[in-house]
Amino acid sequence: MTxxxxxxxxxGVSKGTVSSVFSKKRPISKEVTxxxxxxxxxxxxxxxxxxxxxxxKKTMIVGLRMPLSKDSSMSGFEIQMISGVVKECSKQGYRVxxxxxxxxxxxxxxxxxxxxxxxxxxxxxxxxxxxxYKQTGTPLVLVGRPDLLHEEISYVDNNNKELAYEVGxxxxxxxxxxxxxxxxxxxxxxxxxxxxxxxxxxxxxxLSLSPDTVMNYSRQHHTNASDYGYESIIHTYGKLPYxxxxxxxxxxxxxxxxxxxxxxxDIPDKLAVIALSNDATLAQETTPSxxxxxxxxxxxxxxxxxxxxxxxxxxxxxxxRIVDAKLVFRESC
Amino acid sequence: MTxxxxxxxxxGVSKGTVSSVFSKKRPISKEVTxxxxxxxxxxxxxxxxxxxxxxxKKTMIVGLRMPLSKDSSMSGFEIQMISGVVKECSKQGYRVxxxxxxxxxxxxxxxxxxxxxxxxxxxxxxxxxxxxYKQTGTPLVLVGRPDLLHEEISYVDNNNKELAYEVGxxxxxxxxxxxxxxxxxxxxxxxxxxxxxxxxxxxxxxLSLSPDTVMNYSRQHHTNASDYGYESIIHTYGKLPYxxxxxxxxxxxxxxxxxxxxxxxDIPDKLAVIALSNDATLAQETTPSxxxxxxxxxxxxxxxxxxxxxxxxxxxxxxxRIVDAKLVFRESC
DNA sequence: CTGAAAGCGCTTACAG
DNA sequence: CTGAAAGCGCTTACAG
Numbered sequence: 001m002t003x004x005x006x007x008x009x010x011x012g013v014s015k016g017t018v019s020s021v022f023s024k025k026r027p028i029s030k031e032v033t034x035x036x037x038x039x040x041x042x043x044x045x046x047x048x049x050x051x052x053x054x055x056x057k058k059t060m061i062v063g064l065r066m067p068l069s070k071d072s073s074m075s076g077f078e079i080q081m082i083s084g085v086v087k088e089c090s091k092q093g094y095r096v097x098x099x100x101x102x103x104x105x106x107x108x109x110x111x112x113x114x115x116x117x118x119x120x121x122x123x124x125x126x127x128x129x130x131x132x133y134k135q136t137g138t139p140l141v142l143v144g145r146p147d148l149l150h151e152e153i154s155y156v157d158n159n160n161k162e163l164a165y166e167v168g169x170x171x172x173x174x175x176x177x178x179x180x181x182x183x184x185x186x187x188x189x190x191x192x193x194x195x196x197x198x199x200x201x202x203x204x205x206x207l208s209l210s211p212d213t214v215m216n217y218s219r220q221h222h223t224n225a226s227d228y229g230y231e232s233i234i235h236t237y238g239k240l241p242y243x244x245x246x247x248x249x250x251x252x253x254x255x256x257x258x259x260x261x262x263x264x265x266d267i268p269d270k271l272a273v274i275a276l277s278n279d280a281t282l283a284q285e286t287t288p289s290x291x292x293x294x295x296x297x298x299x300x301x302x303x304x305x306x307x308x309x310x311x312x313x314x315x316x317x318x319x320x321r322i323v324d325a326k327l328v329f330r331e332s333c
Numbered sequence: 334m335t336x337x338x339x340x341x342x343x344x345g346v347s348k349g350t351v352s353s354v355f356s357k358k359r360p361i362s363k364e365v366t367x368x369x370x371x372x373x374x375x376x377x378x379x380x381x382x383x384x385x386x387x388x389x390k391k392t393m394i395v396g397l398r399m400p401l402s403k404d405s406s407m408s409g410f411e412i413q414m415i416s417g418v419v420k421e422c423s424k425q426g427y428r429v430x431x432x433x434x435x436x437x438x439x440x441x442x443x444x445x446x447x448x449x450x451x452x453x454x455x456x457x458x459x460x461x462x463x464x465x466y467k468q469t470g471t472p473l474v475l476v477g478r479p480d481l482l483h484e485e486i487s488y489v490d491n492n493n494k495e496l497a498y499e500v501g502x503x504x505x506x507x508x509x510x511x512x513x514x515x516x517x518x519x520x521x522x523x524x525x526x527x528x529x530x531x532x533x534x535x536x537x538x539x540l541s542l543s544p545d546t547v548m549n550y551s552r553q554h555h556t557n558a559s560d561y562g563y564e565s566i567i568h569t570y571g572k573l574p575y576x577x578x579x580x581x582x583x584x585x586x587x588x589x590x591x592x593x594x595x596x597x598x599d600i601p602d603k604l605a606v607i608a609l610s611n612d613a614t615l616a617q618e619t620t621p622s623x624x625x626x627x628x629x630x631x632x633x634x635x636x637x638x639x640x641x642x643x644x645x646x647x648x649x650x651x652x653x654r655i656v657d658a659k660l661v662f663r664e665s666c
Numbered sequence: 667c668t669g670a671a672a673g674c675g676c677t678t679a680c681a682g
Numbered sequence: 683c684t685g686a687a688a689g690c691g692c693t694t695a696c697a698g
Contacts, residue, residue: 055692
């Protein structure tokens with residue numbers, strides 16, 4: 001590998017001069033600049049990023065830590081999140097280091113990563129790494145509802161509760177006093193947030209959300225998201241008096257549409273359908289197109305990145321931002 | 334930031350000793366080890382990855398370069414690819430640096446990235462970076478058909494031509510001598526590969542693939558993938574005598590299914606449908622479920638990572654591997 | 667406009 | 683088992 005030293009020697013100048021030619025941090029005469037550049041090209045010299053980082057104590061890299069279960073791939077949400085982070089970072093000249101290495105509790109293994117800041121996905125409660133980042137002064141932004149103990153930590157999250165509330169309110173006002181809610185798996189915080197938002201909407205109308213109209217996705221019972229939607233309708237339609245169904249994702253709604261078609265139910269006349277997220281960005285591609293919440297995991301990621309980059313400028317700042325996902329009305333309701 | 338020096342001083346040992354305690358590269362007495370670890374913990378010391386990388390000339394990071402168009406997000410394919418790369422790398426203790434910074438033709442800006450090797454997505458022809466990587470001796474693996482000039486470069490790709498050939502052969506043998514091919518955009522190499530594979534299948538049966546039965550996706554003419562499928566059927570059914578349709582992706586097939594439903598065409602009896610890729614992993618969630626090629630972008634990514642990690646061990650190696658995607662038969666044909 | 671030298675925080679022969 | 687010192691390839695005051 002050719003180094004700055006090699007170039008300096010051949011060009012008959014000092015390392016500092018070569019450095020300046022590349023960094024442009026101090027003016028170098030045109031003549032010398034050209035000579036250095038020519039030699040550099042001849043030698044195939046490119047500045048060493050690592051050495052530079054050590055010297056200036058900056059890497060221009062943002063770390064993105066995410067749990068990667070060994071078998072499962074990334075979810076649509078995670079993926080869009082990443083996309084948002086990457087876009088925003090590259091816009092500001094930063095790169096993204098994907099870090100899904102298994103967590104090592106062995107302190108010996110934890111190193112100060114080559115990053116200027118970190119975005120953490122789905123932090124577990126009492127995650128030991130959060131404390132470590134604080135300790136080392138590494139700027140940190142969480143995506144998702146943070147541990148309650150860390151009030152002083154920056155994070156972004158969706159307004160899940162409010163969204164469910166809004167959807168509930170809309171349906172109630174348009175006369176759908178009885179509905180079916182195909183929620184996410186019960187152990188997800190987002191499922192809880194949504195149920196409580198929906199419950200609130202009912203309460204405000206002097207009604208109550210019947211527990212047997214709220215289902216939860218379960219890996220054991222459903223082969224895939226679409227089937228979850230399909231089966232749920234097939235098994236309950238006629239038995240429960242709902243006129244609208246709220247689904248966890250667009251995929252679930254795909255199954256609901258299928259069941260409706262099979263049962264000859266016109267959508268939205270006989271059955272209104274609203275998806276609480278649009279993971280696979282199918283909402284526009286179904287027939288009829290789907291009213292859905294555009295969760296914009298991507299916006300969430302971009303927002304997290306923006307906040308992180310701000311914090312990196314001024315580490316005393318703490319930003320806690322709720323990203324308003326928006327309900328987009330389409331043909332299904 | 335506390336450094337190895339701080340720890341050494343307080344523990345009353347040399348930097349080398351502290352280093353050894355953490356790296357375990359040479360034996361340190363139990364007593365000293367404990368003392369150092371205690372001090373390190375007290376001080377919140379974690380080894381600096383950048384400094385370490387400079388010293389050992391390794392970063393344990395793999396670079397993943399991909400073109401990121403400014404507005405568009407990552408495609409399903411890219412995403413699955415990334416997922417595959419990340420999984421394989423983390424399995425072997427490597428991290429992944431996502432690099433979607435705009436390409437700078439300015440040599441001044443190109444730096445030796447903090448990576449031990451690079452995976453490059455969708456390399457353009459005559460990509461100047463390929464030459465640079467060669468020049469600097471950075472191990473490189475391409476995903477996608479490489480520039481013909483670089484025969485000595487490692488890469489992975491799908492057997493796109495063969496897949497199309499297989500699909501064509503299957504349809505011809507089951508009596509579908511006339512079909513509609515909703516191919517990808519014409520400027521993509523994959524579109525060319527597929528068309529040539531399909532053409533070959535026809536030729537072998539003594540038939541020829543009529544040009545007007547091959548369509549290409551176009552951003553200008555189609556609002557989205559599903560519509561591309563829908564419109565194409567609506568506009569051509571009855572005019573062209575096809576009994577089967579081959580689509581670029583599962584999304585396109587979604588539109589085809591919709592059109593078929595509208596036209597009252599039974600699938601697969603009146604119309605067989607096969608998707609050449611399953612980007613959004615919808616194939617199982619449609620009705621009827623979709624016969625599709627499981628492109629396994631994820632396998633492609635994992636394979637690329639494996640090869641890269643091998644090459645990094647022995648830079649003289651060159652691996653060129655074709656990942657066989659497989660045709661999965663479901664209800665739509 | 668340019669050079670000499672110290673420094674960034676580690677690792678690693680070499681010596682003991 | 684441990685230390686002193688050189689080295690990894692840059693950057694950056696300081697001096698001129």
